[in-house]
Amino acid sequence: MGICRDVKTDQPKEETRRGGNRAVIFVYATEGLENMAFISIAVSLVTYFYGYMNFSLTKSATTLTNFMGTAFILTLVGGFICDTYLSRFKTCVLFIIIELLGYALLAVQAFLPQLRPIPCKGVALSQMNKCEAADTSQVAILFTGLYMVALGTSGVKAALPALGADQFDDKDNPKEAAQLSSFFNWFLFSITIGAIIGVTLVIWVSSNQGWEWGFGICFVAVLFALIFVCMGKSLYRNNEPKGSPLLRILQRNYTRFMTKKQEYMMKFCREQNNLARKFTGIPTGIRHLQRIGIGLVLSAISMAVAGVVEARRKSVAFEHNMVDSLEPLPMSLFWLGFQYAIFGAADMFSLVGLLEFFYAESSAGMKSLSTAISWCSVAFGYFLSTVVVEVVNKASGGWLANNNINRDKLNYFYWLLSVLSVVNFGAYLLCASWYKYKKVEVKQGDSIAEGNKVEMAIV
Template sequence: MDEECQISKSSRYVNWRNKPAIEGQHGGILAAFYVLFVEVLENLAYLANASNLVLYLSKFMHFSPSSSSNIVSNFMGTAFLLALLGGFLADAFFTTYCIYLISATIELMGLLILTVQAHTRSLEPEICSSTNRNAKCQEAEGGKEAVLFIGLYLVALGVGGIKGSLPPHGAEQFDEDTIHGRKQRSSFFNYYVFCLACGALVAVTFAVWIEDNIGWQWGFGISSLAILISIPMFLLGSTVYRIKLPTGSPITTICKVLVAAILNSCFSRNATNAVVSTHPSPTSNLRENKEEDGKAKEEVTVGNITEDLRFLNKALIKRSTFPTFEVTIKQVEEVKIVLKIFPVFISTIMLNCCLAQLSTFSVQQSATMNTTIGSLRVPPASLPVFPVLFIMVLAPMYNHVIIPFARRITKTEMGITHLQRIGIGLFLSIMAMAVAALVEKKRKRVAYQDALMNSKEPLPITFLWVSLQYLFLGSADLFSLAGMMDFFFTEAPFSMRSLATSLSWASLAMGYYLSSVLVSIVNHVTGTFSHKPWLIGSNLNHYHLERFYWLMCVLSGLNFLVYLLWAKSYKYGSKCTNGSNEIQMLCKSSGV
């Protein structure tokens, strides 16, 4: 095999002192363990507030149910979308190590602001009159609203940076030169979701109980303490981390190739036909010149270029009539990889729109129902404990039982491919929305039969019915999120891995935004063609939430069919020695 396939690891990874990483001393399971433990604390800090935030906004900040849902959706959407910024900065200028530390500090600042607001009575709206239950409470406005949103979006910025840096930082600890290393990396993503569930378990039980029974200042305080502890815990692993060096802006590479391809395509009619060498050099990108009949001279890069997305190959043409970018075959092939994985990202947005309901309408449904189990009153925001527990059981089972069994059946390294795993998550989301619609129909039937449609008293129906949709959505989350992160990290070019892995969180962001957009569109359309929109009012019993869930079920079904078409046509990148797409490019150029 050509020597170019043997890229030195020391040129790509360093330790925290910026010296070359040493195999056997840096990276591995111990380094990944620190990352997983930190993720437990980080997700505890985030979900302790996000899971219950809709009730805080409605009860203490006096926003309406629909406004509260939209604020939460936009907040969580922004947090996940900012993961792209974290991934971009880690790839281009800083490292995943630095981005985590900066982001955790920013999140801590936001949580401290929210803690101070919850503790200071003058920073909250006036308390509603207890004598007039029909009186409309004044929403938070002015400086009080500003403090709320400054705190929330500082948290969102910090969470985004952490989500964009911590998963790729953990995945980078494993050697991709061996099958064992790639299996360990796949297991890491699976246990990363497991640790998300561990943090969520504490968040939706202990932290939510504190918020509902003692005070929100204590809930925000717990989150602040968790993220504060996570910083020294992360630093403890510094001596064993291996850190990927930034390789320059991946966005610049993508834009350069796209612009060059578009410009060359526009001027192709006036150019001579290029002569491409059929025997390119294995170690360099050759260019061949041609002039004919006084026409413009052009230079065409030659080499072993793939036939996929042939439009991008035009970026390799260099013309004398106008300045062009210096574009290499490797850069063109990297952009092709990014464009080929993008449809998978688009197909998962609808699934995450369904997951957005876990933090919005589903919590509000539970709040109208009987939330006692025996003598124990369960806070509505603690309902996600059911999918969390299910994930904590299913994740190790998937890694140690399902995958080994699938490997024996399929005789393949992965057992279940990334795209198959994502597809299972998409299908489960369809089932979840159908179950949610049936449960909401049952809840409203009870309210109507007991003449409680206009009452704010708890309905005589247990909130455990809502847990059914949580179980389906929790399973969908396990399959899809771990599958997406592993897929994007593995398939992406080496120089874009953090940014590509962040697409998993960006999909969640787009799902939350889509949820808000769908609510607005549904209200606009139904308000135009009927007397009252489906999802407006202060009483959830008057909503047509079951119709909204059926709509999402249909949209999820259509999305699943589109995904099947994309997944069927997708071809995984062939691996040369270590599975790195960067090395894959070099191996292709070498004729390996």
């Protein structure tokens, strides 16, 4: 009777009517709503920590990156549970409920003044360090809510992409093989739409109506995400867990273990190929690692552009004698559009490429865990960011040490990230050049003889 119960059937005819684009509509809606909530707090929590919990600017930034890193590294937990114990659907439901409870706790804390320190409003930037700090119990409530959200979103990020991809049969149906690639593109589109609404509407509400309203909207959005994922249960193709893939790997001999391990290394194709699928015979049209490489290049460019824009912003602050002012600068917000547009394109290539690569190249029993591995690269970046901020502050004499961003050297930090991104891309090319895609059989009717093997990379 429960709306969130798995629907099972042993009737092949009924099973064939499941899946496809009808089923993934609910996946798109779920991801859009959940990501709207997550991204809205991800980009604004520094303001909440700094202005309402009275953390220092550096502590606010490191607390956020630790939170984001934890949210993505915990996808391994969700992926393991999904592949080993629960179905993708049940995993989504379980972790969405956990995320709901986290937003509820954050909303309650933001609503009740006794659960947080007196906010420092209207205080000069140079005096912010004299504000009342949050006590131990207030910090404990904050971190409990935050990391419930982190745990919840991690399970969703591990299970939901695999649940959607499971709705397409890329082995026996060439039409659905092409639809599988389109699924990841539309999945990113739903992520982007949710993020846009989150960073505009939800942040506006939080800034103008109060943080309790912002966290409340996040709670409602995730509640509707839960409803939508449950509404599609009768249409899903449900892949039951097949036991722990990690234990099966450990039981193999050393040689086979090393071979299996290499299948998950991110490597780039040795030769460039035509991007159009009608010439390559590849359902995705562009190879996964090529897509990731393009994303890495765009990411380096976006950081360089961000440094230029930040330098321009600081010059405006000095020209108008507003270095220590709390008033907004006479500079259009659309200047940020350059870096965010490039970075958005970078995300489109790298994130979709990673998700599709790990899903396509993994074994049948490790789809969710492999998807989680792609998110772990994001977690690594956030944790590394915390270390980089600390190291740069000490090595540079305090590029990011002030509570006044106008006196910091954030533009230098952006340019440093751009250089590191270039180095990262070089390392990626080296690793990617070693990779060989696994061979798959694609049935394409008259265009390709049935059973003809198509290798997804030039060996």
